[in-house]
Amino acid sequence: MKQAKILVLVVIALxxxxxxxxxxxxxxxxxxxxxxxxxxxxxxxxxxxxxVVAINSSTENLEWSYSIAPVTAPSGGLSxxxxxxxxxxxxxxxxxxxxxxxxxxxxxxxxxxxLARSQNLSFPQQRYGEWEWYCPMDNARSNAIVADLIxxxxxxxxxxSNGRVYSLDKEFGDLNWxxxxxxxxxxxxxxxxxxxxxxxYASTYDGHIYALSxxxxxxxxxxxxxxxxxxxxPVIYEDTIFLGSFDRYLYAVKIGxxxxxxxxPQEEPAGNWFWASPVINEGIVYACxxxxxxxxxxxxxxxKLWEFDAGNHLVSxxxxxxxxxxxxxxxxxxxVFDLSAxxxxxxxxxxxISIGDAVSSPFCAQEGLVYIRSExxxxxxxxxxxxxxxxxxxxxxxx
Amino acid sequence: xxxxxxxxxxxPVLNVLIALSHILGGSFGSAIIVLTVIVRxxxxxxxxxxxxxxxALQDMQPKxxxxxxxxxxxxxxxxxxxxxIYKEAGVNPLGCLWPMLIQFPIWIALYQAxxxxxxxxxxxxxxxxxxxxxxxxxxxxxxxxSNFLGLDLGSSGNFILAIIVGGTxxxxxxxxxxxxxxxxQESTQRMMTLMMPLMFGFLTLIMPSxxxxxxxxxxxxxxxxxxxFTGGWGYLKFRSPFQSTxxxxx
Numbered sequence: 001m002k003q004a005k006i007l008v009l010v011v012i013a014l015x016x017x018x019x020x021x022x023x024x025x026x027x028x029x030x031x032x033x034x035x036x037x038x039x040x041x042x043x044x045x046x047x048x049x050x051x052v053v054a055i056n057s058s059t060e061n062l063e064w065s066y067s068i069a070p071v072t073a074p075s076g077g078l079s080x081x082x083x084x085x086x087x088x089x090x091x092x093x094x095x096x097x098x099x100x101x102x103x104x105x106x107x108x109x110x111x112x113x114x115l116a117r118s119q120n121l122s123f124p125q126q127r128y129g130e131w132e133w134y135c136p137m138d139n140a141r142s143n144a145i146v147a148d149l150i151x152x153x154x155x156x157x158x159x160x161s162n163g164r165v166y167s168l169d170k171e172f173g174d175l176n177w178x179x180x181x182x183x184x185x186x187x188x189x190x191x192x193x194x195x196x197x198x199x200x201y202a203s204t205y206d207g208h209i210y211a212l213s214x215x216x217x218x219x220x221x222x223x224x225x226x227x228x229x230x231x232x233x234p235v236i237y238e239d240t241i242f243l244g245s246f247d248r249y250l251y252a253v254k255i256g257x258x259x260x261x262x263x264x265p266q267e268e269p270a271g272n273w274f275w276a277s278p279v280i281n282e283g284i285v286y287a288c289x290x291x292x293x294x295x296x297x298x299x300x301x302x303x304k305l306w307e308f309d310a311g312n313h314l315v316s317x318x319x320x321x322x323x324x325x326x327x328x329x330x331x332x333x334x335x336v337f338d339l340s341a342x343x344x345x346x347x348x349x350x351x352x353i354s355i356g357d358a359v360s361s362p363f364c365a366q367e368g369l370v371y372i373r374s375e376x377x378x379x380x381x382x383x384x385x386x387x388x389x390x391x392x393x394x395x396x397x398x399x
Numbered sequence: 400x401x402x403x404x405x406x407x408x409x410x411p412v413l414n415v416l417i418a419l420s421h422i423l424g425g426s427f428g429s430a431i432i433v434l435t436v437i438v439r440x441x442x443x444x445x446x447x448x449x450x451x452x453x454x455a456l457q458d459m460q461p462k463x464x465x466x467x468x469x470x471x472x473x474x475x476x477x478x479x480x481x482x483x484i485y486k487e488a489g490v491n492p493l494g495c496l497w498p499m500l501i502q503f504p505i506w507i508a509l510y511q512a513x514x515x516x517x518x519x520x521x522x523x524x525x526x527x528x529x530x531x532x533x534x535x536x537x538x539x540x541x542x543x544x545s546n547f548l549g550l551d552l553g554s555s556g557n558f559i560l561a562i563i564v565g566g567t568x569x570x571x572x573x574x575x576x577x578x579x580x581x582x583x584q585e586s587t588q589r590m591m592t593l594m595m596p597l598m599f600g601f602l603t604l605i606m607p608s609x610x611x612x613x614x615x616x617x618x619x620x621x622x623x624x625x626x627x628f629t630g631g632w633g634y635l636k637f638r639s640p641f642q643s644t645x646x647x648x649x
Contacts, residue, residue: 030520246541
């Protein structure tokens with residue numbers, strides 16, 4: 001009887017502890033995977049502690065850093081209150097003239113003036129063209145911004161987790177218009193739209209591609225529907241949209257058509273999702289898959305030209321630099337392919353460089369250098385010709 | 400350790416839940432309910448043992464009441480004699496805890512499955528890719544919608560659900576709880592009967608509603624099974640003889 005009582009007490013005491021301690025096995029907190037952008041010799045990225053940073057690529061020094069206001073979030077575990085946490089940044093900053101635009105998981109869009117930030121002035125400095133816009137919650141739905149911002153000549157387009165696309169005035173941050181809810185079921189518009197001409201194309205997790213007229217602000221009559229959701233952002237090449245799906249296929253959809261031109265692989269699905277957007281060059285689609293394979297596919301027919309197995313998840317989109325194709329796997333290994341060489345079958349990279357740090361973020365490449373933000377909050381600059389890391393800098397604030 | 404857990408329990412529960420969701424027209428809530436029924440069916444041998452034990456306890460009530468009359472003033476003797484009767488009948492009054500303990504891994508796996516499947520953060524969605532089977536029915540279902548009958552299954556803090564979970568759990572506890580043989584045991588039992596529903600009610604407030612839905616449905620199935628198996632409400636309406644008299648413990 002005494003043993004049974006002890007058992008009861010142990011069960012009562014351990015139940016919440018077991019459940020809460022196992023929480024981290026099932027879910028991951030929003031940390032952000034902002035990529036790198038290089039503009040006039042300065043590298044821009046969002047850090048895991050909620051800052052936008054600018055690093056001079058010549059001096060390798062921090063030009064400026066701006067901490068975005070923290071957000072309140074449920075503290076989780078056994079405590080019931082809310083806690084103030086750094087806002088996560090998933091989108092890659094967009095530098096345009098002297099302004100850097102960024103969207104946050106806290107639902108903010110910020111226009112940061114490079115000069116005002118380097119002088120560490122209070123934000124926003126309207127005389128410098130700075131502004132801040134808060135995405136509405138829309139019936140208590142999350143207003144988190146995960147997708148990259150699309151910056152055009154006069155407007156900024158924002159995809160929000162509440163399922164809408166917003167158009168903002170580029171100069172003042174005023175709302176131009178908002179779309180209807182594109183994904184009522186999931187309310188997670190986490191893929192970035194793409195603009196061609198006067199139309200914005202957005203893919204959704206409920207398996208739709210929508211066309212939104214930028215002139216009339218209305219949805220076009222044409223939309224494409226698939227049973228499975230689309231996992232990657234759309235890419236347009238010669239009036240055809242290329243994008244990956246959760247059903248483990250890559251699709252080519254002619255704008256205006258109800259059926260895909262092709263899906264890849266043509267028979268059995270791939271080993272995992274095509275999470276990253278493909279890149280297209282001279283009629284060839286280069287697509288990274290989470291199964292660790294890079295595929296080169298004929299854009300018109302969907303025929304496989306060659307493939308490469310990295311043996312590790314390929315999360316980031318490939319990047320083209322002149323005649324080189326650069327791919328980075330999750331473990332931080334950089335693979336460089338020479339597209340001018342005749343690649344076929346099981347292709348081999350021209351160079352393989354390891355940075356020794358995990359990578360899930362988009363990256364960019366310019367003038368022989370690859371700019372990578374690692375999951376451990378470092379910026380690595382890889383020199384392709386030298387075949388190694390040229391320099392690196394920590395984005396963490398030193399205590 | 401985590402990989403082994405995912406391989407043996409976590410991933411099967413997650414994939415079955417997602418597959419069920421797709422089969423049931425994309426309703427994640429319905430998938431949780433169906434999975435609950437499956438879990439109850441699988442654990443039926445244990446439940447049956449527990450119900451048999453409850454029924455045996457009910458049947459021996461006249462004998463226990465006789466003992467209470469006989470040894471009412473000698474609590475130690477009363478306890479000894481009662482335990483003797485339990486032993487002879489092969490009944491453990493707290494045997495109902497074992498099915499609950501065995502369900503622990505399922506609760507943990509289900510909690511993880513709900514959080515993973517709903518992918519509330521972009522990292523969770525990306526992490527899901529590593530845990531899914533290549534079944535077409537699973538890949539067609541991703542990502543899932545968290546809405547079910549006005550509930551957001553991925554969020555916590557639903558008071559109505561907390562009351563339902565706590566209330567049904569209290570009813571089930573009362574139905575199965577054998578009467579105490581002395582005032583001290585009576586007070587322990589009363590504490591337990593209150594503590595467990597309160598604890599689960601609190602957990603409902605801090606855990607995702609999907610898990611609370613599992614608890615509520617599982618408990619309701621338990622009550623229904625109990626009602627038909629033991630032929631009534633068990634000890635729900637039973638009034639303890641120690642409640643009216645002050646307990647001295649001597």
